Amino acid sequence: MKHTHSFMLWAILAVLLPLQMVRAADAPTELQKRLQSLPGVSDLKPLQSDAYPEKYVFFINQLLDPHRPEAGSFKQRVILSHVGFDRPTVLVTEGYAAHYATHPRYQEELSKLFNANLVFVEYRYFGESMPEPCNWDYLTVENSLYDLHHITTTLKQLYDQKWIATGISKGGQTTMFYRTYFPDDVDISVPYVAPLNKSLEDGRHEPFIANKVSTPENRKRVENFQLEVLKRKSRLLPMFEKYCSDKGYTFRVPIAEVYDFNVLEYSFALWQWGTPVNKIPETDADDHTLFKHFMAICEPDYFSEQSPYPSFNVQAAKELGYYGYDIKPFKKYLTIKSSRDYLHKVMLPPELSNLKFDKTLYNKVVTFLKENDPEMIYIYGGDDPWTASGVTWLKNKKNIKVYVLPGGSHTTRIGSFDADTQGEIKTQIHAWLNKE
CATH class of the missing domain: 3.40.50.1820 (Alpha/Beta hydrolase fold, catalytic domain)
Structure with a gap:
């Protein structure tokens, strides 16, 4: 009989204790x-x-x-x-x-x-x-x-x-x-x-990238990669267009211009996130290798209508300011004639294209x-x-x-x-x- 009572007691506790634990867990701190x-x-x-x-x-x-x-x-x-x-x-x-x-x-x-x-x-x-x-x-x-x-x-x-x-x-x-x-x-x-x-295109970032980051040798390697993907534009642009299409990206400017802006963005993105320069493919690498690295550093959604940061773009144009691009080393190979005011042209919703920067x-x-x-x-x-x-x-x-x-x-x-x-x-x- 003692064993029976003990079993019944444990059976009751087995039901009641979890309930008490749930109530205790639910009790607000x-x-x-x-x-x-x-x-x-x-x-x-x-x-x-x-x-x-x-x-x-x-x-x-x-x-x-x-x-x-x-x-x-x-x-x-x-x-x-x-x-x-x-x-x-x-x-x-x-x-x-x-x-x-x-x-x-x-x-x-x-x-x-x-x-x-x-x-x-x-x-x-x-x-x-x-x-x-x-x-x-x-x-x-x-x-x-x-x-x-x-x-x-x-x-x-x-x-x-x-x-x-x-x-x-x-x-x-x-x-x-x-x-x-x-x-x-x-x-x-x-x-x-x-x-x-201090302004929409502040002006201090471009000379910083060109003259101050890392070493002259490393800066040159970055620039050489940018030049190479521009020189191969006729072969890489179809890959770029397919990549963007597969991702569902759409843009406010022609795809050839998006490609240019993505190349210009490459140096900023690489230095910003500290990608080791030895990760950059050699300029004689095959198209696939160059393109894979290019996309790994510069995801084109940054310039797309599907960008996850439309609110940031609005604030940059209104008050926060942003950076510009130095196109001089690349001008010979670019579709765009100028990168000035690219935020308005490429990245802002059309209804906000007239936003003025307030200092x-x-x-x-x-x-x-x-x-x-x-x-x-x-x-x-x-x-x-x-x-x-x-x-x-x-x-x-x-x-x-x-x-x-x-x-x-x-x-x-x-x-x-x-x-x-x-x-x-x-x-x-x-x-x-x-x-x-």
Whole structure:
């Protein structure tokens, strides 16, 4: 009989314990409760994480135009990775979509280094933060900074320790702009590989690529490859056209012109992402080898009507600026007569072809950085073409630090530097975090 009672007891427990475990798992944590109580927060969902005890995605209601509430609102996606309410918080001012931050293995560098909470904000008009209908008038840098201000102000109700803003590339630009417009929202700013362009075709990138990146021998090898694919245009263009057709790409200009722009883009793309020069095929390689490498470095969707970055193109034309191309070494072989104003001609939606670049943002940031000395660390790669328009010109600043990694690319991070430089950067940030 004792055995029978024991069996019955275990049978009951086998049913009840899983139910209790499910209820316990479903019970909201303190963080969930506090997040759900914040104004404007909706659609809160837990995410898996290999790096953080708790991780959530949610949406927060944002005004399309903070100066004109009647313009309406949209929902902006935010990803929150939690370490502790008593820890500092890293704010990632992403410049694009937030998809990659939802991955369980994602862990931002500063959050890992300083055991900090992570607030990752998707940029308006990207990913799941696209207003409907899409009115491009409200896609401005200033409006995006009010988005960050609202999110930071809201989440400081949960996290009252120090805040570090950071971002990469366009996200790094956003970090810099955010510090300019709302200098007291965060304590520290760390923009990675962030350009500050002064015009639609800034003019500093072309001579940088021609004269400063890597070595003269390596630069010549890159140029020789570009010349070779242009010389073989009659044979490679049909391959290029089929490649684009198979991918479903369509363009606003003839395919022969797209080919030219893709060749011009090659050097920027190769140096930006740090492709080893020894990966470039020799100029006597067969057509297939040259073409395969060409497509690996320069995917033509960049110029296509299917480009994943239409919102970026709009911002580049309006406020962010961009780079141009030097066609002089290649002019003999090009179909195009000029590359000027290519962004409008090739990459902008037709209805926005008349957009004019406004230098107000550039001037405002330059003035702010010259007249102030916030706690900021800029990180750049020495061979990254974007460094040509980077904030490397500031002098005699106590707090603003600029680190340029020799030979570094657009993938340069704090962990890319030698141990001594990494230690110097981390020591400085620690000091700022511990400052009363």
